[in-house]
Amino acid sequence: MDNSQTGRIPTSAAPSAEATASQPSSQAEMSELRRLLFGDKLEALQPTATVKAEAVSKVLAEAIAQSHSQYQRQLTQAAVPTVETAIQASVETNINVLSEALFPIIGPATRKSVAAAIRNLTQSLNQGLEHSLSPQSFKWRWEARRTGRSFAEVVLLRTLVYQVEQVLLIHKETGLLLQQVVSDQTQSQDPDLVSAMLTAIQDFVQDSFNVQSGGSLDTLEVGEMNIWIEAGPQAVLACVIRGNAPEELRTQLKTTLEQIHRAYATPLKDFEGDQAALTSSKTYLQDCLKAQFKTQDNGKKQRPTKLLIALTCITLVLGTWLGLGLQANHRWANYIAQLEQEPGLVVIQQQRRGGKFYLLGLQDPLAQSPGELLAQTQLKPETIHMQWEPYLSLDPAFTLQRWQARLEPPEGVTLWLDPDQVLHISGTAPEEWINLSQRLLYRGEGLKAWNMAGLTFQAPSPSQPRQTPQLQPPSSPTP
């Protein structure tokens, strides 16, 4: 072995290219030196793969912790593919492991999200119900139609004390938008343009009024809109507020801005136009989307009294109308029942149509007048249309009445009709009348038979009265 060659140390600093070329030879020289010093024990001292792993494992945790504090971004970026692959592999191998791990998080997160959605929906419904029937509602409906907004949105706008409609996180140096959140049911302007314009206004104010270092424009008021601005070292938080917000909101803005500066110190410092690193900052901005409505002043919930009154009125009107209708129906039904019980009146058809009653029936000339019966009810005659056709009734009362009118019995003669429709004639009558009656009774309308057994001739002289024969009408009397 040539010692002079191995012990040769470069005497002068070589140019960089030369130094690179000499590196392998330096390593060879170092190996040679190790061999000379340790001889045969060198092999045993060489670190094997196991020894290397053991040594690394001792410092791995510490190295990661140190790397996290110094090279957080690089470490995160390096770990992303491995973590993603690991999660994918875990899902493919056994989905239950990850499901069980995420279960405690997913449940509350879903509940929170659903509760928030329901709360918003309930609030919108309450507002809508509260104001849907007020006199103002017509004005608001017109406004909604004119401005192209939904009615619910206009109601919310007109009843709120304040609402944060838009929160913008702006990069202080460039005026570029970092992130933004917008409340539901609001129309927001282009956040990129708003961010830049707010920054330009800030610059203008600071230049024009020689504002002391650290001072900045913190409020802009335009009509019912307010823009609150909180400036931090790297980022600016701007809130577009409708209405009058309380000072507590200002504290909230400061807190949020501080949190963002703490959590995103590096991305903010290194920002060159890529928003991706700040996507998760939206969760902080959501905390600033606050609102307060008039109906919930002092935590006291008002009942929709106007709605209740309106509903009561509608119910009363409907109830009265229905009640009156039912009452008229009931009276009509009673009237029909009365007509049907009345001898000599037959109801053929009846119905109610368009609030009026129609009836078609048959009426015996001897029957009671339906008009008189109607006058006894509380039905309005103008709502009743009746048509009566004449007919002859076989009711016993009418039959007797008709035979009395036809036979004109003299004094001392009695006519009566038994339930079997047999006409009984009794008393004393002149022979002529009896003969005439027998002829008239021959056809016997409405009678099954007639009986003159109780009738005696009125003798012109005081001789013994003659018994009259019992006559029978035809087998089937014509009614």
Place this chain on the structure above:
Amino acid sequence: MIQKKVCMVGSFATGKTSLVARFVKGIYSDKYQTTIGVKIDKKVVETGPQPMTMVLWDIYGEDEFQNIRMSYLRGAAGYLLVVDGTRRETLDIAIQLQAKVEAHIGPVPFILMLNKCDLEESWEITPGDIDDLKAKGWNVLKSSAKENVAVETAFSQLAEQMSRPRHSSASLEAA
């Protein structure tokens, strides 16, 4: 989405607002409207692997009454230096402005636009002037907002330059 702040810089009535209107909305109007303060516009351009949103700060023109506020240029990733070819003095002002801007925000990409090339027969700027500018390493384009000449090209070139890693030349020098 990558965003970049871009400023329009130049003397008054050189056509900065018209160039922005032509680029963003594709329109041109002969009616002159002086810009007071700043007007903001934006346009998304396709360059490189992902699109870029250019937020355009159209700053009022510099004249004998007022100088441009350098605070408006803070954080700009690039700018267009606009010159009216028919007025020689606007080029002198542009050269002064470029020095001021670079002193304020550092060496960021910019393009010198010799505007109103539809009126080239009445230009006061000579080919010799243009050669001098190019000799300084400046990117010079003849443009016309009225006839839509080189408007897209100018913004695309600027976007392409801005999308390159920043201070790459400085870091090479340091290495």
